[in-house]
Amino acid sequence: MNKIILFFLLFISSSVFSADLYPFHSLQKERKFNALLSQLRCLVCQNESLSSSNAKIANDLRNQIYHMVQQGKSDQQIKQYLVVRYGNFILFKPPFIISTYLLWCMPFLMLLLGGFIMVKIIRKNR
Amino acid sequence: MRLKTFLPFLIFLPMIIFLWKGLRFDPHLIPSPLIGKPVPHFQGKTILTPEKNIDQTIFLGHLSLLSIFATWCTTCIAEQSALMHVHHQFPNVFMIGLSFKDQKNKVADWLKKYGNPYRVIMNDPNGKIGIDFGVYGTPESFLIDQQGVVRYKIVGIIDPKNLSAMIQKITH
Numbered sequence: 001m002n003k004i005i006l007f008f009l010l011f012i013s014s015s016v017f018s019a020d021l022y023p024f025h026s027l028q029k030e031r032k033f034n035a036l037l038s039q040l041r042c043l044v045c046q047n048e049s050l051s052s053s054n055a056k057i058a059n060d061l062r063n064q065i066y067h068m069v070q071q072g073k074s075d076q077q078i079k080q081y082l083v084v085r086y087g088n089f090i091l092f093k094p095p096f097i098i099s100t101y102l103l104w105c106m107p108f109l110m111l112l113l114g115g116f117i118m119v120k121i122i123r124k125n126r
Numbered sequence: 127m128r129l130k131t132f133l134p135f136l137i138f139l140p141m142i143i144f145l146w147k148g149l150r151f152d153p154h155l156i157p158s159p160l161i162g163k164p165v166p167h168f169q170g171k172t173i174l175t176p177e178k179n180i181d182q183t184i185f186l187g188h189l190s191l192l193s194i195f196a197t198w199c200t201t202c203i204a205e206q207s208a209l210m211h212v213h214h215q216f217p218n219v220f221m222i223g224l225s226f227k228d229q230k231n232k233v234a235d236w237l238k239k240y241g242n243p244y245r246v247i248m249n250d251p252n253g254k255i256g257i258d259f260g261v262y263g264t265p266e267s268f269l270i271d272q273q274g275v276v277r278y279k280i281v282g283i284i285d286p287k288n289l290s291a292m293i294q295k296i297t298h
Contacts, residue, residue: 043263
């Protein structure tokens with residue numbers, strides 16, 4: 001029983017910690033802030049998002065985004081602010097533009113190619 | 127018949143070239159979206175007394191090298207000697223320092239110890255100007271032309287030879 005209580009307490013303490021650093025009066029703004037952070041890449045620890053990275057730059061950008069969310073800026077405005085300064089690489093989801101067409105379409109093309117080869121082999125074996 | 131035997135090889139070879147090139151890229155050298163664009167607008171103050179106001183017009187009328195540094199950045203110590211070298215080799219380049227997220231008193235001492243090649247040093251204690259320049263890890267440098275357009279970004283320690291080539295490209 002004590003182990004279960006301790007396990008539960010660990011979760012409560014971690015959420016209180018983050019609420020102290022970035023306090024919001026509005027639940028909607030808090031959710032927006034957290035959602036945004038998880039969509040943005042830390043440029044130093046590149047597999048981590050801005051929500052989990054401990055890098056200096058992640059901390060600075062979290063502060064900046066916090067202020068922008070408090071000011072009521074939209075997701076689009078905040079992402080645009082970051083892309084202008086850091087480039088598309090800061091977004092985990094790359095935009096669908098000429099330079100990323102191949103990146104986006106390659107899995108589907110590979111699937112089509114694989115399907116095509118499979119059909120050919122099946123027909124050949126009949 | 128002959129084409130079929132070579133087909134896997136013909137698919138494999140371009141893939142190998144693609145992957146080999148990909149392995150050579152350093153993912154930490156992120157291309158800057160500021161290249162080819164005018165320097166971002168900002169407002170700041172110089173770090174050494176007497177404090178003066180500075181904005182983006184500081185970059186106009188001369189070839190500038192903006193160097194982002196910090197006393198807490200150990201790599202910056204190594205870069206400082208390269209920058210002193212640049213200072214002597216290229217007296218026409220207007221060297222500007224950006225003290226990034228640092229403390230005034232520490233900066234003055236650090237510059238006395240490691241050298242001060244800068245004509246002007248801007249103070250950016252909260253890193254706001256750094257964010258406007260897309261700084262993610264010191265040391266970083268920008269080569270800016272006479273019209274205030276960002277031409278090159280250098281992440282890491284400057285190699286004076288590479289810098290020389292970049293300056294040549296801008297001035298010709």
